[in-house]
Amino acid sequence: MLEMPNGLSTAGLEYYRVRANQLSTRMNNSGGKLAGYLRWQLSYCQKPFLFFDTHEEAKRRFHDAALSVNFLGSEGKIEIRAPDDRFWHKVWNAFVEATVELDRRHIDLKKIQAELGPIAPYFGKGQPIGVRILNGIKFEPFQCLVKFSRREFVDDMMRYGRFRIAPASSYNSSAFNRATKDLEIERKFRVPLISEYMAGDETVSVNGQEVPTSQGYVPVSFTLPDYYPFSTCAAAERRLATDFDADAALIVRDTKAFIARMKNALNYAFPLWECIARPVTYYDPYKDAPSDPDQEFYKHFSYAYQVEHRIILRPRGVMHFSNLEPFFVELGNLDGIAEALLP
Numbered sequence: 001m002l003e004m005p006n007g008l009s010t011a012g013l014e015y016y017r018v019r020a021n022q023l024s025t026r027m028n029n030s031g032g033k034l035a036g037y038l039r040w041q042l043s044y045c046q047k048p049f050l051f052f053d054t055h056e057e058a059k060r061r062f063h064d065a066a067l068s069v070n071f072l073g074s075e076g077k078i079e080i081r082a083p084d085d086r087f088w089h090k091v092w093n094a095f096v097e098a099t100v101e102l103d104r105r106h107i108d109l110k111k112i113q114a115e116l117g118p119i120a121p122y123f124g125k126g127q128p129i130g131v132r133i134l135n136g137i138k139f140e141p142f143q144c145l146v147k148f149s150r151r152e153f154v155d156d157m158m159r160y161g162r163f164r165i166a167p168a169s170s171y172n173s174s175a176f177n178r179a180t181k182d183l184e185i186e187r188k189f190r191v192p193l194i195s196e197y198m199a200g201d202e203t204v205s206v207n208g209q210e211v212p213t214s215q216g217y218v219p220v221s222f223t224l225p226d227y228y229p230f231s232t233c234a235a236a237e238r239r240l241a242t243d244f245d246a247d248a249a250l251i252v253r254d255t256k257a258f259i260a261r262m263k264n265a266l267n268y269a270f271p272l273w274e275c276i277a278r279p280v281t282y283y284d285p286y287k288d289a290p291s292d293p294d295q296e297f298y299k300h301f302s303y304a305y306q307v308e309h310r311i312i313l314r315p316r317g318v319m320h321f322s323n324l325e326p327f328f329v330e331l332g333n334l335d336g337i338a339e340a341l342l343p
Contacts, residue, residue: 013198014049015104020045037084040096049192049286050101052216058105059112060100063089064112064302072238073123074138076131087141090284091304122242130238132343133249137236142279145232145255145309148246151342157250158340161331163263165269165313167324168296169226185224187295189285190217200256222288226324227296227314228270230262234279235307243306249341250334257337259311265329266313274316278306 014041023042027034033044050058068091073079084090102109122128133148147157158161168184194205197213206212232252233240241249252258263275280297282304283290292298294313315321 013048014044016048016051019100023299033243036128037092038043039190040093041100044097044100047195048101049190049194049217050097051167051194052214055102055107057104059115059145059218061062061094062102062109063112064300065095065098065300069095070134071110072128072130072239074131074134074236076123076238089308090282091301092139092299094284122239128238128240128242129247129343131240133246133341134236134238135343137251137341141307142234142255142309145252145258146236146240147250147252148234148240149248149250150246151248154248154340154342158334158338161265161329161334163230163262163329163331164326165228165266165329166326167226168224168229169324170326176259184225184229184296186299187222187224187290189220189283189288189290191220191289192217192286194271215284224295225315225320226322227312228266228324229296230266230311230313232309233307234309237305237307240265240306248343250338251341252334252338254337257333258334261331261337262329265310265331269329270313272316273310273313275313277311278309280310295305325340 020042023034023038023045026038028040044306052063053061066087069081070078071081081088081092083089099109102112115153122130130148134146147154149157171184193204193211193213193216197216201213204213211218240246259277263277266275267273275297276294278297278302280299281292282300282301283298289297296314297310299308
């Protein structure tokens with residue numbers, strides 16, 4: 001019996017085979033029908049790519065998915081998102097996969113939230129501040145944009161359209177909490193080797209080198225040239241006020257006019273650079289190969305609950321710039337375009 005780096009043995013693979021057979025039999029007996037979450041379980045058990053993860057990695061993946069599966073409702077209660085929403089399909093899939101993996105390892109799911117990041121801080125001062133800021137606010141995703149901040153800064157945003165623009169590299173700072181800190185210029189992926197391992201292959205050829213399948217995955221990473229992102233939330237996500245230490249917010253009602261003004265201001269500041277606006281896509285490092293050249297709009301699915309829209313300013317072509325500094329833009333008074341939310 002081969003022992004694995006995470007303390008598990010190849011005997012653990014039998015769990016997946018048994019579970020996959022159970023689910024396949026159930027689907028065949030019901031005329032090919034199987035509930036969505038059970039289809040995710042079946043798909044995972046046929047290719048259990050988390051098998052090689054350490055316990056801490058598996059628990060972190062579960063926690064990351066749970067952050068987006070849950071949300072803070074308008075009445076200040078933790079609620080569960082509908083799994084049939086296309087936007088949340090990926091995090092629900094990841095949540096189910098991680099649940100299966102942790103069940104195989106006999107890890108108590110109830111303890112993970114307390115270990116890795118409890119929900120309690122949102123209620124540390126009574127009703128969460130985000131509930132008060134967004135009181136009565138409802139809109140479909142991307143119909144409006146929300147910028148959480150401090151009151152004094154929101155006032156400047158409304159009066160002058162004044163916003164601070166910081167380089168992407170600056171967000172990898174120990175001064176930020178987990179919701180804000182991110183490796184904005186780095187992308188890390190894992191190409192799973194579990195299928196080859198389960199098929200009995202001892203090695204695979206990668207770029208002319210033999211890689212043992214017991215390694216579990218082939219790491220793929222790359223660094224982007226530094227750039228400037230301007231981020232907003234495109235949904236009424238009340239947790240973000242606490243995450244960003246905000247006591248107010250700016251809600252943009254006329255998104256088209258706002259984005260046009262912001263792009264004009266950024267292009268004026270850096271006339272030779274490229275300015276692009278679009279929603280962020282949340283990737284799964286095990287499943288999503290980096291094929292899109294606009295990687296500035298990709299973030300790990302652990303941030304999916306932030307429903308981010310961003311406008312980026314980046315060098316054209318192959319130009320790279322180091323030591324970028326923050327700067328301010330002024331879009332002019334935002335009356336008729338946006339509204340200050342001051343609870």
